[in-house]
Amino acid sequence: MSAICNAPCETFGARSIEVSGGPLGAADRSAHPVAVVARPTSAALPTKQMKAPRVLVVEDDAMIGVLLGEMLEGMGYDVCGIEATETDAVTAAARYKPDLMIVDVQLGDGSGVSAIDTIHRARSVPHVFVSGDIARLRALKPGSIAIQKPYREAELALIIQRALGAHSLS
16 A cells, blocks of 8 residues: 655644555554544535435555544444455445445555455445555546545545545436
8 A cells, every 4th residue: 555645744624644654565554653633624424314324444554444434424424344355345345235435446455446346246336446646546447536645534525425426427
């Protein structure tokens, strides 16, 4: 997985996910401190009258997965699972039938892109890819909906709306 943040990240009126330090290798992912800066924003999606959309997070860095899950819950989503491998993502998608998936492109065990391809054979699920290298993803999956790491809550909210909108049109 690529680094989620190569430079310090400041937030004013938004939340963000960041990792201090440089690129993360498989052996040193847990050695880097991770911070979520939590400040309320107007980007929350569902209202109290709506049933919260169920979101499956696929992220192989446990700390980032938990922090992303907390961010999504703060935005009003129901996080139905956080999975770390391609196989577990496919199994969880069949079990939970999420309304949306947030998927890291490069997993330590497998590929987020391959997981989505497998899941879509059974059922189409709106999804957002997250990656430290969007250009590489665009070469693999032109037209995919993706967000570059690091990202802020407001950016995530916009890209989620784009993914949900694109899915409703198809």
